[in-house]
Amino acid sequence: MFGLNKKDTSLLIIVACLTMFAPFILNPFPTDSGLAQFNAGYPDLMQRFVIFGIFAIGFNILFGLTGYLSFGHAAFLGVGSYSAVWMFKLIGMNVIPAIVLSVIVAGLFALLIGFISLRRSGIYFSILTLAFAQMSFNLAYSVLTPITNGETGLQLTLEDPRILGVSATADGSIPVTNLFGLEMRSTFEMAVGPWAFQFNAGYYLCAFIMLAAFYLSIRIFRSPFGMMLRAVKSNQQRMNYTGLNTRPYTLAAFVISGMYAGLAGGLMASMDPLAGAERMQWTASGEVVLMTILGGAGTLIGPVLGAGFIKYFENIFSKINDNVLHSWFSFMPDGMEDAVVFLIHPFIGKGWHLTLGILFMLVVIFLPGGLVEGGQRIKGWIQGRRAKDSSTAKETNPAE
Amino acid sequence: MGILEVKDVGKRFGGLQALSDVNLSVKENSVHAIIGPNGAGKSTLLNCLVGKLIPDTGSVMFDGQSVLGRAPYEINQMGISRVFQTPEIFGDLTVLENMMIPCFAKRDGAFELNALSAVLKQQDILDRAEAMLVEMNMADKRHMHAAALSRGDKRRLEIGMCLSQEPRLLLLDEPTAGMARADTNNTIDLLKQISDERDITIAIIEHDMHVVFSLANRITVLAQGTPLVEDDPQNIRGNPKVREAYLGESA
Numbered sequence: 001m002f003g004l005n006k007k008d009t010s011l012l013i014i015v016a017c018l019t020m021f022a023p024f025i026l027n028p029f030p031t032d033s034g035l036a037q038f039n040a041g042y043p044d045l046m047q048r049f050v051i052f053g054i055f056a057i058g059f060n061i062l063f064g065l066t067g068y069l070s071f072g073h074a075a076f077l078g079v080g081s082y083s084a085v086w087m088f089k090l091i092g093m094n095v096i097p098a099i100v101l102s103v104i105v106a107g108l109f110a111l112l113i114g115f116i117s118l119r120r121s122g123i124y125f126s127i128l129t130l131a132f133a134q135m136s137f138n139l140a141y142s143v144l145t146p147i148t149n150g151e152t153g154l155q156l157t158l159e160d161p162r163i164l165g166v167s168a169t170a171d172g173s174i175p176v177t178n179l180f181g182l183e184m185r186s187t188f189e190m191a192v193g194p195w196a197f198q199f200n201a202g203y204y205l206c207a208f209i210m211l212a213a214f215y216l217s218i219r220i221f222r223s224p225f226g227m228m229l230r231a232v233k234s235n236q237q238r239m240n241y242t243g244l245n246t247r248p249y250t251l252a253a254f255v256i257s258g259m260y261a262g263l264a265g266g267l268m269a270s271m272d273p274l275a276g277a278e279r280m281q282w283t284a285s286g287e288v289v290l291m292t293i294l295g296g297a298g299t300l301i302g303p304v305l306g307a308g309f310i311k312y313f314e315n316i317f318s319k320i321n322d323n324v325l326h327s328w329f330s331f332m333p334d335g336m337e338d339a340v341v342f343l344i345h346p347f348i349g350k351g352w353h354l355t356l357g358i359l360f361m362l363v364v365i366f367l368p369g370g371l372v373e374g375g376q377r378i379k380g381w382i383q384g385r386r387a388k389d390s391s392t393a394k395e396t397n398p399a400e
Numbered sequence: 401m402g403i404l405e406v407k408d409v410g411k412r413f414g415g416l417q418a419l420s421d422v423n424l425s426v427k428e429n430s431v432h433a434i435i436g437p438n439g440a441g442k443s444t445l446l447n448c449l450v451g452k453l454i455p456d457t458g459s460v461m462f463d464g465q466s467v468l469g470r471a472p473y474e475i476n477q478m479g480i481s482r483v484f485q486t487p488e489i490f491g492d493l494t495v496l497e498n499m500m501i502p503c504f505a506k507r508d509g510a511f512e513l514n515a516l517s518a519v520l521k522q523q524d525i526l527d528r529a530e531a532m533l534v535e536m537n538m539a540d541k542r543h544m545h546a547a548a549l550s551r552g553d554k555r556r557l558e559i560g561m562c563l564s565q566e567p568r569l570l571l572l573d574e575p576t577a578g579m580a581r582a583d584t585n586n587t588i589d590l591l592k593q594i595s596d597e598r599d600i601t602i603a604i605i606e607h608d609m610h611v612v613f614s615l616a617n618r619i620t621v622l623a624q625g626t627p628l629v630e631d632d633p634q635n636i637r638g639n640p641k642v643r644e645a646y647l648g649e650s651a
Contacts, residue, residue, distance in 0.1 A: 003518060224504055224522060225515040227493075231501050234490040241450065241488070242502045243476035243565065245510040252513055 008218050011300060015214055019207040022046055023197045030194035037324070038316055043187055043200030045315050049308050050203070050210040051267050056291040056303030057210075057217050058260020062253050063289070064298035065226060067233035069126045071285050072113065072133030076106040076258040078140065078280030080265025082147070085154045085275045092165030093175045095184065095205070095270040099263065106262020107255055114254035118247060121236070133285055140277040153276030177270050179205060184271055202271045209267065210304075213260060218300055220256070229253050261288075290356075294363055296370030305371045310356065317352035403428040403601050404449070404569060409458035411444055418444045419455065419625045426569070426618075431595050431602045433612045436622035437645065442605045445622070446573055449603075450482050451475040463568065473510050481562035483572045487554035489561070491547030495538060498546050498557055499529035502565045528564060536560035552583040559590065563598070570594075572604040576611050588614050613637070621645065 004012065018025065027041030040046070059073055080102035087098035117128040140148040148154055158168045162175070169175050177184045184202035220226050228249050231239055239246050269275050278284070287310065295306025325341045325348070332340065347355045367373045402425035409422040419441045426432045436442050447453040449460055451472040460467050467475050490498050503525045508514065520526070533539045536556050541549065546557060555575060562570055575591070576584040588611055595602050606612050612619065619636045621628040623645040629636070636642055
């Protein structure tokens with residue numbers, strides 16, 4: 001189906017189901033139960049899951065296939081966000097032109113940075129991209145203030161022209177982003193017994209775009225172009241002596257992944273129309289590297305899993321505080337309760353990075369192929385057990 | 401006029417004159433061996449032919465066109481394929497994929513953004529790659545990762561990859577270095593078969609005299625960066641200058 005083989009089609013269908021039913025899947029606990037804080041099914045977080053999923057899928061086309069590790073991809077995300085907010089300021093609040101422009105601008109920006117950075121490979125390439133991203137961050141933060149509004153960040157105001165829309169709504173507030181009239185923030189809430197499920201228009205727009213982006217990445221992985229990119233990773237010398245010019249291949253991969261990052265940035269601004277320089281900082285670039293490696297670089301689904309994993313930790317673990325811990329361990333004697341809370345304290349709240357760091361180290365050491373490898377091992381283990389069970393069953397048959 | 405004409409080529413690395421006044425003519429459809437003691441400049445010469453190095457002086461003409469100043473991939477697209485001393489293959493890819501890549505390079509040129517069509521729908525490429533695998537006797541290994549192949553199989557695969565581009569000149573850099581005797585003899589048979597059956601010129605750099613005298617119908621002896629003599633194999637064997645420079649007492 002869709003020009004994919006059976007395995008890829010079923011993967012696409014699984015991802016489609018997961019994203020479409022995410023409001024249910026991510027909300028397993030009733031609203032007023034003690035575990036409700038582990039629910040991730042609220043629009044803001046679900047949007048982030050799929051937007052960072054797009055970012056990581058694009059990054060994986062570069063890093064997973066060619067092995068070129070870019071440490072500057074957040075720059076493209078930031079450029080996409082700025083472009084989208086400018087569209088909201090100048091043209092109107094429809095998200096389509098904003099998203100289109102963010103992809104185009106990020107692509108052009110990637111073409112420029114890639115053209116220069118790809119003169120080197122390995123660690124030198126990484127450093128060049130990092131340098132470019134930091135330059136972009138600092139420019140956005142200070143020099144380019146007329147365009148980026150510096151450290152305040154670019155925001156919508158009532159004075160914006162919005163030539164195809166209105167500067168202000170009838171009641172004098174700033175209009176909201178929409179898709180041909182459908183407001184991105186509009187949420188339909190469905191209460192089923194003690195559960196409350198939220199269906200947000202913005203989330204579903206992002207989810208459909210992520211599915212399209214995921215489908216495109218499967219096509220790229222299975223194409224001759226994708227095979228050439230894997231060949232670049234494997235042996236550039238042989239590429240050159242087989243009559244293939246590696247530069248345009250790596251540059252094309254770089255631009256495509258930059259456009260994915262721009263798309264993610266554009267969507268981010270479409271959900272919440274502001275853009276700040278911190279989106280371009282090197283920590284943001286590092287985050288997408290972590291997502292891709294954690295999920296499984298070079299695999300199709302890995303980056304999406306990694307993005308979801310990291311964003312879940314960032315938003316859920318960081319919200320657990322000492323009061324929550326005390327309520328969990330209140331069954332213990334007082335001294336022991338305090339001791340346990342004291343021990344766990346560094347790993348929660350603002351310390352969630354510590355938990356993430358430890359998990360990242362465990363994955364890299366024990367599962368070099370990321371979460372995908374973990375999944376494969378579990379599958380292999382189950383199949384092995386099943387095969388064993390059936391073989392022992394067969395052996396016992398003759399005796400009966 | 402040979403298919404490959406090397407004229408007055410010189411190359412200096414700092415204080416070392418690696419090549420000087422190298423003149424060489426490789427005739428079409430011949431097997432031309434370049435031999436010489438260690439440090440004679442054989443590999444430097446080869447690198448000048450494929451675009452890895454640019455000589456300081458002289459000219460290198462392939463089929464009437466200069467190769468100087470062209471990138472390795474451009475020279476390859478002109479019809480020169482190179483086999484390396486240690487097999488250079490795509491270790492992370494399967495044997496079949498390894499064979500498909502040169503077929504793509506032959507069909508689509510140095511770059512083609514073919515990002516939306518599936519590899520498995522490129523029937524012409526698949527057929528060519530499969531045919532070459534059968535010819536190289538490797539069809540049963542098509543789904544193996546190339547890195548897992550034995551040394552001899554890696555060499556066969558690399559030669560097959562070069563041949564699937566239908567080059568006019570095949571350059572081999574010590575193709576049997578580090579091989580066991582049986583593998584060496586297999587490689588000799590394979591190269592003999594290639595040169596007999598195909599419209600192809602082979603230039604080979606080799607240390608092993610057994611290989612050289614079983615294959616070559618023309619030999620150039622290089623010593624201290626300059627050609628000592630170029631002649632037929634039977635004359636090389638008896639040439640006292642060659643004995644002195646290279647073959648020594650053992651010959």
